[in-house]
Amino acid sequence: MFDGGGISRSARHRVTSARPGSDEVAFVPVEQLDGRVGGPVRRVVEAALRARRDGCPRYLEDGWEPAVLNTMRRHGIAPWVHSGSAWRWYDAPVPDELPIRQSWVWVFAPDGRVVMYVDDTGQAGLPGGTLEPFEQRDAAAASRREVREETQIELRGLRYLGYLRDAPPDGPACARVRMAAAIARVGRAATDPATGTVHRRLLVPPRLAAELCGWGPSATGQVDAALHAARSLGVAECAPGAPVEEIPVDGDAAPGRRPGR
Known part of the structure; x- marks a missing residue:
């Protein structure tokens, strides 16, 4: 029109x-x-x-x-094209010869929504990040550290899902690991030492989170793997049309918690 x-x-x-x-x-x-x-x-x-x-x-x-556009507008998420749309998903261990560059985590609230961070430029993503040299190939250790630094959330039941193979034309191939976990504790929002900013923390339905990340076809396999892992962690299935909510700065009474947690 x-x-x-x-x-x-x-x-x-x-x-x-x-x-x-x-x-x-x-x-x-x-x-x-x-x-x-x-x-x-x-x-x-x-x-x-x-x-x-x-x-x-x-x-x-x-x-x-569409829900993805509504969420972007309401929560100040900037549109961007992610190179992850070209990555291929493997639900298998990372081959020994393939370097592990990053590990990102599907962090589930008890109601089945997942945590996303939004930085001060409006870029949104799953919490996680680059492995430090001292972590070598320990994606689990990097995941716990990065999630704590970015979102001040402690994890329980962390488990490996698979990896995405990134083969850029101007550099060597690497693996970008995906893991899943449930929220054990939500702390007060604090400065991320890597960026010097305090990230906003959102709870988002899993498939909507994949759309917001802009991963395209490569998202389907990892979303399915994450949902399967959530069931094994005793996490409830996300209700259809569940809202996107921001976790309070102080971390108390975070949306998505079950009574008594």
């Missing part, structure tokens, strides 16, 4: 008189749309009016803004 500007009275007359007695063409004030159009069309019109007011485009699917 585009804003085509104004239209003269004579032009309106020519258009509406082209089909005498037909209701196919009509010019209607917005406030008189009720009863003339169904829900999806009304939602499109209202979105178009908001876009004109805000001076920016809107994207809808079947009359609704």
Whole structure:
């Protein structure tokens, strides 16, 4: 839908008189749309009016803004193209000859949502990061350290899921490990020593998290593996349409906790 500007009275007359007695063409004030159009069309019109007011485009699917775009807008997540869309997923141990560069963790709340961080540039991702030299190939140790530094969350039941093979054209191939764990404790938000910033911490439905990360086809296998691991950890299945919520700065009464935890 585009804003085509104004239209003269004579032009309106020519258009509406082209089909005498037909209701196919009509010019209607917005406030008189009720009863003339169904829900999806009304939602499109209202979105178009908001876009004109805000001076920016809107994207809808079947009359609704996709959850990923709604979440990005509400929580200040910037759009970006992730090279992970070209990585291939392997649910197997990392081959000995392949260096492990990073390890990221699907951290599950008791209600089945997962933790994502948002940095001060609006970039969102799963907590985790680069292995330090002293950690050698210990992805589990790197995962615990990185999750604690980025999100101040302690893990329980950490387990290996698989890896993504990254083969950049300008460098050697490496593995980017994925792991899964449940939340053991949520601490007060603090400065990440690697970036010097305090990250926002969100709880997000798992498949929506994969969309926000922009991993494309490579996300399907790891999401399925993460959900399987969550079941084995006794984590509840995420409710359909579960909301995206920010974990409080102080870490107390974090959304998604079960009573008594």
